[in-house]
Amino acid sequence: MIRLQNIHKSYITGTNKLHVLKGIDLHIKKGELVSIMGSSGSGKSTLLNILGLLDNHDEGVYELNNEEIKSMSETKAAKLRNNLLGFVFQSFNLISFKNAMENVALPLYYQKVSRKKRNKLALEYLDKMGLKEWAHHMPNELSGGQKQRVAVARAMITEPKIILADEPTGALDSKTSVEVMELLKEINKSGITVIIVTHENDIAHMTDRIINLKDGRIESIVENNKINNTESVQIPIQE
Amino acid sequence: MFDLDKWQEITAALKKNKLRTILTGLGVMFGILILVTLLGIGRGFQNNIQSSLGNFATNSTVFWVERTTKAYKGLPRNRFYRFTNDDLVALKQGIPELEHIAPDINGWSGGATHNTFRNEKKGNFRIKGTSPEMNMVNPVEVISGRFINENDLKEFRKVITIGPRVKELMFEEDEDPIGQYLKVNGIFFKIIGEIKPLSNNMGNRDDIIQLPYTTLQQLYNYGDKFYVFLATAKVGESVAELEDKIFEILARRHSIHPEDNQAIGHFNIAKIFNKIFGLFNSIGFLFWVIGFGVLITGVIGVSNIMHVVVKERTKELGIKRAIGAKPALVVGQIINESVFLTTFAGFWGLVLGVVIVELIGKATEGSPNPQILNPYVDINVAFIALGVLVFFGVLAGLLPAQRAIKIKPVDALRYE
Ligand SMILES: Nc1ncnc2c1ncn2[C@@H]1O[C@H](COP(=O)(O)OP(=O)(O)OP(=O)(O)O)[C@@H](O)[C@H]1O
Ligand SMILES: [Mg+2]
Numbered sequence: 001m002i003r004l005q006n007i008h009k010s011y012i013t014g015t016n017k018l019h020v021l022k023g024i025d026l027h028i029k030k031g032e033l034v035s036i037m038g039s040s041g042s043g044k045s046t047l048l049n050i051l052g053l054l055d056n057h058d059e060g061v062y063e064l065n066n067e068e069i070k071s072m073s074e075t076k077a078a079k080l081r082n083n084l085l086g087f088v089f090q091s092f093n094l095i096s097f098k099n100a101m102e103n104v105a106l107p108l109y110y111q112k113v114s115r116k117k118r119n120k121l122a123l124e125y126l127d128k129m130g131l132k133e134w135a136h137h138m139p140n141e142l143s144g145g146q147k148q149r150v151a152v153a154r155a156m157i158t159e160p161k162i163i164l165a166d167e168p169t170g171a172l173d174s175k176t177s178v179e180v181m182e183l184l185k186e187i188n189k190s191g192i193t194v195i196i197v198t199h200e201n202d203i204a205h206m207t208d209r210i211i212n213l214k215d216g217r218i219e220s221i222v223e224n225n226k227i228n229n230t231e232s233v234q235i236p237i238q239e
Numbered sequence: 240m241f242d243l244d245k246w247q248e249i250t251a252a253l254k255k256n257k258l259r260t261i262l263t264g265l266g267v268m269f270g271i272l273i274l275v276t277l278l279g280i281g282r283g284f285q286n287n288i289q290s291s292l293g294n295f296a297t298n299s300t301v302f303w304v305e306r307t308t309k310a311y312k313g314l315p316r317n318r319f320y321r322f323t324n325d326d327l328v329a330l331k332q333g334i335p336e337l338e339h340i341a342p343d344i345n346g347w348s349g350g351a352t353h354n355t356f357r358n359e360k361k362g363n364f365r366i367k368g369t370s371p372e373m374n375m376v377n378p379v380e381v382i383s384g385r386f387i388n389e390n391d392l393k394e395f396r397k398v399i400t401i402g403p404r405v406k407e408l409m410f411e412e413d414e415d416p417i418g419q420y421l422k423v424n425g426i427f428f429k430i431i432g433e434i435k436p437l438s439n440n441m442g443n444r445d446d447i448i449q450l451p452y453t454t455l456q457q458l459y460n461y462g463d464k465f466y467v468f469l470a471t472a473k474v475g476e477s478v479a480e481l482e483d484k485i486f487e488i489l490a491r492r493h494s495i496h497p498e499d500n501q502a503i504g505h506f507n508i509a510k511i512f513n514k515i516f517g518l519f520n521s522i523g524f525l526f527w528v529i530g531f532g533v534l535i536t537g538v539i540g541v542s543n544i545m546h547v548v549v550k551e552r553t554k555e556l557g558i559k560r561a562i563g564a565k566p567a568l569v570v571g572q573i574i575n576e577s578v579f580l581t582t583f584a585g586f587w588g589l590v591l592g593v594v595i596v597e598l599i600g601k602a603t604e605g606s607p608n609p610q611i612l613n614p615y616v617d618i619n620v621a622f623i624a625l626g627v628l629v630f631f632g633v634l635a636g637l638l639p640a641q642r643a644i645k646i647k648p649v650d651a652l653r654y655e
Contacts, residue, residue, distance in 0.1 A: 054561060055648075074560075078560060078563050078565040081561060081563050083563075093554075093561075094558075095558060095559070096555075098251075106559070107562045107563050110568070158563070
């Protein structure tokens with residue numbers, strides 16, 4: 001599903017150049033549940049943003065769903081994001097002036113799905129998240145856990161192949177965190193690839209594979225008592 | 240097509256900061272309001288000037304007698320002379336460019352007393368000798384009956400036309416004056432027409448009594464003489480050249496030194512007309528410039544506000560792009576907002592402007608000496624203004640929209 005070869009990324013701020021990703025090689029199979037760990041500033045979000053086509057890499061080969069991602073138009077990228085990817089963010093990123101249902105339905109608006117149809121579908125997804133009664137509430141009337149479940153529903157509604165979550169539990173207490181993780185695991189069970197950035201060990205250990213980043217490189221990859229991971233490629237520890 | 244989703248996006252964004260939206264809208268509204276009002280008033284000024292000029296022939300000149308200042312052909316200087324009816328014939332035959340020529344002869348007003356009587360009624364009116372040709376130069380409108388014709392002139396008929404004020408003072412409201420008689424300066428005249436002056440020029444006022452100038456000459460013992468006449472040039476001919484030719488012929492006929500310019504007074508009315516037309520063209524132009532300037536200021540306000548709005552919503556737009564909003568959609572949405580704001584505000588400015596112009600019209604309607612007459616808003620101007628607004632609405636949204644999609648989604652998402 002995802003294949004990275006020698007990915008490099010630098011940020012240029014003024015005259016300074018910050019080399020953040022220093023050659024990432026990674027292969028993530030369809031249906032995997034992967035976590036990315038590492039200390040703050042190690043480049044986790046940067047990597048996830050590149051995977052999510054929100055940012056572009058400077059060097060290396062990125063293959064997404066058997067298609068090489070090179071410099072592409074924003075229109076094309078938006079379409080791929082809409083069809084292929086679902087995002088869950090630490091800060092939820094719901095639209096404040098839309099209610100839960102409208103937030104969940106929004107990605108379908110960009111697919112030109114009729115209002116009635118997409119609202120119906122949004123209600124179904126909210127129901128799955130146990131949020132049916134909250135469909136017509138505005139985001140500021142929801143708790144953190146509820147907001148994140150709305151965000152998950154929004155990520156799910158287009159039936160994406162991959163869910164990308166950047167510290168989805170970062171703003172939640174441990175109990176709610178576990179709930180959201182269970183949700184993501186369930187989604188994964190339905191065959192969707194899920195990639196989670198986190199720096200909580202408990203969260204990481206709920207995934208199949210932990211990719212440890214350090215200073216822009218993959219330091220190690222840990223398999224979590226999984227047998228059928230023959231497809232995943234063990235990358236030798238660098239340095 | 241009405242799209243509820245689009246509509247919601249627009250109103251949600253504008254509602255977010257109501258006060259700012261309203262203030263910006265007011266900017267555009269006042270812009271268009273001022274533009275429309277200025278143009279309406281400008282039209283009113285123009286109507287006023289045009290109506291006071293009436294249908295007075297613009298390519299005309301007026302001649303009058305003065306004393307000679309040079310001795311010539313054995314005749315002394317400081318000599319007095321008068322124009323004659325034969326001069327009219329000679330000028331007409333001698334100058335092909337001459338279109339109309341008409342003597343302007345005034346009768347006696349009664350001074351402090353009255354000069355016109357009918358039964359118990361009496362009045363003091365302006366008495367003028369006229370001719371069909373005079374009516375081509377300084378026309379009046381015939382309300383009923385007829386105007387003075389060539390036969391009246393030839394036969395020295397004692398007939399008159401009367402202005403509205405004369406009718407009002409000398410007749411009852413339901414009385415028909417046509418065929419009735421008025422005693423003017425002691426002589427009975429038959430009324431053949433009711434007229435209304437179309438301009439205020441050369442003493443054409445509502446209190447006018449006109450009679451054939453030949454009749455006037457005869458009754459007042461003027462012989463075939465007169466002091467003043469009006470002449471017009473044919474279309475496309477220069478009035479200045481016409482004046483030169485008239486001077487030449489008159490000088491010859493009255494033994495005036497060819498260089499004695501002061502002996503024959505004349506005045507090029509066309510020149511004044513051109514000045515006036517030039518003036519209100521430039522006033523009109525100025526009004527356009529001012530109105531347009533104010534409008535542009537409003538539009539710049541909208542662009543500014545869109546800039547701020549887009550900046551504030553960077554994160555929201557980032558979220559939308561992350562979940563699949565294409566750049567074209569984002570740009571379209573911002574432009575929609577800006578066009579909606581400008582046209583909505585502009586529309587109300589237009590409506591208010593029309594109302595104000597109407598009110599000005601109503602307020603000045605009854606006044607006896609209006610500076611503004613029938614101001615109105617040209618429907619074309621209104622549409623042009625609206626078109627301009629939409630155009631600038633797009634422009635005002637385009638720049639901030641371009642900015643919004645230029646930044647990467649990841650940067651937009653990170654924006655706080
Ligand atoms: N847009 C940017 N411009 C400049 N520098 C950036 C930008 N985004 C990230 N960086 C820098 O790149 C490095 C990696 O950032 P990144 O966000 O990927 O770290 P992270 O591993 O997600 O950290 P955290 O756990 O704190 O979220 C950091 O030093 C950060 O300051
Ligand atoms: Mg991060």
